[in-house]
Amino acid sequence: MAAADIAFLPNGSEGTRARWKYLDKVLDRPGPFTDPDSFVPGNHETLERAKVLGAGGLGCEILKNLALSGFKDIHVIDMDTIDVSNLNRQFLFRAADVGKYKAEVAAAFVEKRVKGVQITPYCGKIQDKDEEYYKQFALIVCGLDSIEARRWINSMLVGMVDGNDPDSLKPLIDGGTEGFKGQARVIFPTMTSCIECQLDMHAPRAAVPLCTLATIPRQPQHCIEWAHIIAWEEERKEITLDTDDPEHITWLFQKASKRAEEFNIPGVTYSMTQGVVKNIIPAIASTNAIVAASCCNEAFKLLTNANPFLGFPGTDNYMMYTGDESVYTYTFEHQKKDDCPVCGEEALARPLEIDPEATLQEFVDSLAERPEAQLKTPSIRTTEKSLYIQSAADYERMTRPNLEKKMKDLTAEGEEMLVSDKAFPTMFKYVVVWKR
């Protein structure tokens, strides 16, 4: 804003609460559901002092909502740069911003629009930051797009909890959307059900068996996956596939179309090719708005006690939203799991059903798909020996021959199995149960 404009502002508008007239009604007045022991009427400082972190694909909505909820010190993490396909919902970005860092553009935009708020961007991965960094926040609001990132931040926050230091407990508020559906949940690390406890609610889509792709495709998607996984490796091994490069997508599309033609399979399109190869999840502004606002509503209630919030131990902590057939929400308490590998009792091992006739390779592959595991690069040990270690190249070479062996020759029923994955700082403890 030009300096000349400021002269027209009513005197003293900065620094008064006139701007927060509506917000102050619920901060200054108790309501019938406010807890008199925790709600302090007229307390504006808690909100203004609280340092909060927002992250992920819902970032635009989250920053706007936090800024207009009276938060003054907001941090944002996002590693992505702006893509043209973001513009239909991420409203802080314009066509001219394509290619710039999301966190920087978003922070500058909201700071300019909402006077008095300070937004500190970090353009990188959440995994770049350590405990010291996360410790400074009052709570964390996440709208991350990947399950890996969610699991990582979850286990970081669980690991940070120190029983002797109440300040080490950082509530995690998480939101996600797909099409007209979404969910918002509040987690008190170690006290209530965590992301890992809820992992099986977000099961990955079953992968098509490789032999189907290779020999008996039936669906247009099979032809696209074949081009993606098999044909590219065979014919363009030297080029790294870039799913944002239209030439690469066009090549895959043409390969897939030829294969589909050979097998008389109709329906391969360019758009479907993009969708399959990039694993595109449909996304719209409306649903992002609903879920992000729900998360920020909980964040606001949690810090101000203006009303009860989701996530208090023993109460509802999860809201599921479905908008494709009328509007339906289901709000419930997801129970903490005693054998959760992240927040459960330390000694407990989870039973893991394993086919004794399967090879170690097949077992490794299955870990990526099992809803309760979802580990893509697991390293596996038993109490006796290392079965397969991917974390270091030398170990990988040494243990690779085991991949062809059958599970019954490598382990035994009732044996404890430790699985780690470089994507997560957690050790997953299982006990082998033979599948019958």
Place this chain on the structure above:
Amino acid sequence: MAAVPGAAGTLSAADILSSTLYTQPYDRQLRLWGATGQIALENSHILLINSGPGVVGLETLKNLVLPGAGNFTIQDSAVVDEADLGINFFLEESHLGGFRAEHTCNLLKELNPDVQGNFITEPVESWLSQADALKPYTLILATAPIRPELLTKLTAHADQALVPLFYVHSVGFYSHFSVHLPPAFPIVDTHPSPETTADLRLLKPWPELLEYAKEKTKDMENMAADDHGHIPYIAILLHCLEEWKKEHNGEAPKNYKDKTAFRDLVKKATQTDNPEGGEENFEEAVSAVLKSLNPPEPSSTVKDIFKAPECVIIRENSAPFWVIAHAIGLFYTKYGVLPVPGAVPDMKARSADYIQLQNVYKSKARKDLAEVLESVRFLERNANMSTHIEEKDVEAFCKNAAHIKLVRGRPFHIVPAEGDLKFGSNAKSLAQKLTFPDALIPIYIAFLAWDKFTATHTLDGLAGAPRPPGSSDAEVESDTEKVTSIALKLIDSLVKEAKYTIDEEEYDTIRTQIGELAQELVRAGGGELHNIGALTGGIVSQEVIKVITEQYVPVDNTCVFDGVRSKSSVFKV
């Protein structure tokens, strides 16, 4: 690229252009509502009649401008003040003292260069008194507070022009909206979840399907293991059904007991002397038994559509939906089933066998479509229609015939400033649900009471601007009492009108609840919370998209959101 039109794997110039330049920003939404939905969105002109703090209306528009709703107009005579800047994202300091409609319109337009935005700053009373003021708009959003007589005017227009009308509240932690749709609002493209759409007709197979099953299961017991493990499960089930019928007087399994016995029969046919110890195709067959062996009976929703007055008599001006519905109704009367939709789920099978099966279903679907199309043409001729319904519309209808929906739009409640509200035909169901903890009807009643209070109280010295309860600290308590007493009166008249009785204990619960809800509403002093405005704007914009694109299933007709407990509820008023 050597482009041969129609050859596999070739991109036409138009294909490349459309996939990179135009569709890319909209890619993530086109996967939901497709090109037809997008065109409908682009042809729309949405009117927002904004009032109060104004957040929920603008947050709704934001979510419609972004995906490319063609035109919007904001009517709002408010002047931007300090309080707007603390709650509204589409205003800046330099706008203080200016018209809110103008500045919010300009900042919203920045979101999408494809969208046209307009604003009207004339007060709503005089603006609405002009003839044809509402004519340009294809959908209207009105936010509370708005005078009852103006809302009545909007309702009359919605009725007469068949324009969808939304009425939205966002006050403190609570919100509500009602939608007045045209009296017949049919949806063909409801996007049912894929698990519910497989319609395989195993109990009503046609000769070609039976022939296919016979061919694929011929001498099944002596097949090579690899062949046996690749028989499509549909063929397995049809084969086993024939076997079963031989033992059961030609009848298919009818009840749960029969079906589990039949399932065991299928299980027994599995070959287990292989390294895997079983067969994937047979596993698929076993798990499909319970859900696939049902008579393909259309739902009562669909049968009711066939009986609707608009469906029974086709006139010259009948909408295409009714003509096609009538034609499909004829098909149903003749065969007792709907046209075959033609889709086959993926299953373990060899490519050629699967494609062959797909073609068996597809040709039957085409044959059924041809018959429906013939009826459609006959109806058109009979009713002297001048235009033909496009074949692709008939095809889309046939494919989704089992999942079509009809919403009967109707006016919502408007509490008059003077006199009592008539709850109308849904009084009984509202009264019955009053005490259901998840129905949230008391919040709805509290909003009606809030409207009545606002319509009957004015702010001093502001030319009679409506005064929401709780706007001054001194009056919070007395306003709460007033809103509570209005709400309790509304409940009394609802119960009376519904001829419903509530026992004393239940009534006490309701009384306490209403007192608390009124207190929470009055606490907000007519103010919005940005989060609740944004959340409600998200829900309303989803609904607007569903209504404009005529896809998915809209709310019928009222939705309440409780931001204290993070719950919602939908009911008919």
